[in-house]
Amino acid sequence: MAEPVRHAVELEVRYAETDQMGVVHHANYLVWFELARTHLCAHSGFPYADIERMGVILMVSGAELRYRRPARYGERVRVECWITELRSRSLRFAYEVSRDGELLVTGTTDHLWVQRDSGRSRQIPSELRVPFSRLAGESS
Amino acid sequence: MAEPVRHAVELEVRYAETDQMGVVHHANYLVWFELARTHLCAHSGFPYADIERMGVILMVSGAELRYRRPARYGERVRVECWITELRSRSLRFAYEVSRDGELLVTGTTDHLWVQRDSGRSRQIPSELRVPFSRLAGESS
Amino acid sequence: MAEPVRHAVELEVRYAETDQMGVVHHANYLVWFELARTHLCAHSGFPYADIERMGVILMVSGAELRYRRPARYGERVRVECWITELRSRSLRFAYEVSRDGELLVTGTTDHLWVQRDSGRSRQIPSELRVPFSRLAGESS
Amino acid sequence: MAEPVRHAVELEVRYAETDQMGVVHHANYLVWFELARTHLCAHSGFPYADIERMGVILMVSGAELRYRRPARYGERVRVECWITELRSRSLRFAYEVSRDGELLVTGTTDHLWVQRDSGRSRQIPSELRVPFSRLAGESS
Numbered sequence: 001m002a003e004p005v006r007h008a009v010e011l012e013v014r015y016a017e018t019d020q021m022g023v024v025h026h027a028n029y030l031v032w033f034e035l036a037r038t039h040l041c042a043h044s045g046f047p048y049a050d051i052e053r054m055g056v057i058l059m060v061s062g063a064e065l066r067y068r069r070p071a072r073y074g075e076r077v078r079v080e081c082w083i084t085e086l087r088s089r090s091l092r093f094a095y096e097v098s099r100d101g102e103l104l105v106t107g108t109t110d111h112l113w114v115q116r117d118s119g120r121s122r123q124i125p126s127e128l129r130v131p132f133s134r135l136a137g138e139s140s
Numbered sequence: 141m142a143e144p145v146r147h148a149v150e151l152e153v154r155y156a157e158t159d160q161m162g163v164v165h166h167a168n169y170l171v172w173f174e175l176a177r178t179h180l181c182a183h184s185g186f187p188y189a190d191i192e193r194m195g196v197i198l199m200v201s202g203a204e205l206r207y208r209r210p211a212r213y214g215e216r217v218r219v220e221c222w223i224t225e226l227r228s229r230s231l232r233f234a235y236e237v238s239r240d241g242e243l244l245v246t247g248t249t250d251h252l253w254v255q256r257d258s259g260r261s262r263q264i265p266s267e268l269r270v271p272f273s274r275l276a277g278e279s280s
Numbered sequence: 281m282a283e284p285v286r287h288a289v290e291l292e293v294r295y296a297e298t299d300q301m302g303v304v305h306h307a308n309y310l311v312w313f314e315l316a317r318t319h320l321c322a323h324s325g326f327p328y329a330d331i332e333r334m335g336v337i338l339m340v341s342g343a344e345l346r347y348r349r350p351a352r353y354g355e356r357v358r359v360e361c362w363i364t365e366l367r368s369r370s371l372r373f374a375y376e377v378s379r380d381g382e383l384l385v386t387g388t389t390d391h392l393w394v395q396r397d398s399g400r401s402r403q404i405p406s407e408l409r410v411p412f413s414r415l416a417g418e419s420s
Numbered sequence: 421m422a423e424p425v426r427h428a429v430e431l432e433v434r435y436a437e438t439d440q441m442g443v444v445h446h447a448n449y450l451v452w453f454e455l456a457r458t459h460l461c462a463h464s465g466f467p468y469a470d471i472e473r474m475g476v477i478l479m480v481s482g483a484e485l486r487y488r489r490p491a492r493y494g495e496r497v498r499v500e501c502w503i504t505e506l507r508s509r510s511l512r513f514a515y516e517v518s519r520d521g522e523l524l525v526t527g528t529t530d531h532l533w534v535q536r537d538s539g540r541s542r543q544i545p546s547e548l549r550v551p552f553s554r555l556a557g558e559s560s
Binding site: 027030031064065 | 300301306307308310311314332337339340341342343344345346347
């Protein structure tokens with residue numbers, strides 16, 4: 001079985017992302033995870049903005065974060081993202097935030113495919129099945 | 141001519157609103173202004189959430205802020221809001237943020253009435269004319 | 281053994297907290313958790329701002345969130361917080377976000393006591409031992 | 421007299437930056453301005469993080485924004501920044517946010533040089549005079 005596709009974005013810590021502790025406020029890592037997820041989805045050939053235009057939402061149903069070391073203003077960090085679980089109605093992404101090869105924060109987010117207008121959980125849209133299976137490293 | 145209705149909200153500075161300077165990051169005042177504006181609109185009898193449900197948006201077209209003194213984590217601040225200009229297609233709100241009577245930040249925001257689906261500028265919805273004139277302190 | 285002290289804050293969903301899905305962006309719940317935690321600490325007689333002035337930081341080392349139902353702009357939500365684990369060097373808080381008695385989001389955050397200047401993990405400051413034991417519902 | 425140095429950053433609109441209007445929330449442009457300002461300062465040879473380590477803060481004393489067209493999730497925007505006014509104790513930056521050459525938002529921010537420990541207004545540090553004069557396009 002193949003490995004999942006890992007995709008990384010590089011970003012620069014913004015001043016507004018710090019708090020009075022002098023480090024990045026812990027809520028911002030969820031925003032960075034999301035940016036990396038956006039890039040990974042785009043990599044599948046289906047930018048997330050297009051998925052929403054299809055009337056489908058990848059709703060967040062859970063998240064977990066482990067903070068090991070803080071990021072600071074002005075630093076460049078790398079956020080890596082990949083799929084660790086792909087089911088018909090849900091999927092899980094994993095993340096690693098690092099700076100110069102040093103691991104700062106890890107996490108996962110769980111998502112449900114949801115029909116935008118009804119708000120109901122649904123199966124992955126058929127046109128996304130193959131591209132997401134490839135992202136997940138499954139033989140399709 | 142009557143004075144405009146002034147409405148105030150009290151809020152508590154959140155840790156996430158601070159930055160590494162140890163004070164509230166300057167972008168958050170726009171968020172606080174918005175909260176006070178929400179309360180002022182509700183005061184007119186038309187909560188802003190209801191206005192959007194009517195298919196109309198009060199789009200921000202401009203903003204101006206003067207920062208005199210910083211607010212800090214854990215403090216309670218008061219944000220006062222009132223209408224300073226009411227035209228058929230636009231309006232301006234003014235704001236004062238204070239702590240224990242001491243003025244911290246002042247500002248204004250300019251808004252256009254916009255039709256949600258077309259994205260086009262429009263006149264104030266007829267049912268809002270009287271309540272907003274009252275807010276603005278105009279004899280209707 | 282006594283129950284931990286549960287403390288709740290009520291807050292009003294801000295427009296800026298929503299995203300284009302039309303609901304509160306999932307990262308904001310960590311900010312709300314923090315606000316409830318601030319209130320719980322204040323309840324111990326030691327406002328968190330004072331704890332930081334003592335040169336001690338309650339650094340976030342982990343977080344977990346389960347999103348059941350979304351909160352929306354203009355709604356009032358209640359965020360309840362209590363301590364579920366109290367050790368000499370760390371503690372865990374749990375949270376429930378609800379709206380009119382309906383559970384929206386649950387979560388936990390893990391924290392380490394850290395000496396501000398050195399950045400090193402440390403034991404809970406001695407003056408906080410009794411008040412935090414009481415919060416945790418332990419007979420002290 | 422020379423023109424001021426104009427510096428631009430490219431950034432990608434994040435999902436968390438949108439609001440339920442489906443566009444970027446207006447407070448985020450101040451965060452983007454700040455990112456462009458950070459890059460411009462770095463261009464002077466004095467990264468802003470280093471300036472703060474010198475014990476000096478470039479405190480925001482005012483801001484003005486004009487919103488012409490909204491940015492949306494997934495788009496790439498360009499934020500250009502330059503100095504329009506340089507005095508001994510204060511300076512003003514101007515900004516233009518554009519997408520594919522189309523102007524979206526313009527603005528300015530005013531800043532005071534402040535001594536970090538005392539919180540007092542002060543003159544520009546002597547080692548920054550020449551580099552900032554160059555940024556401002558003044559013959560030094």
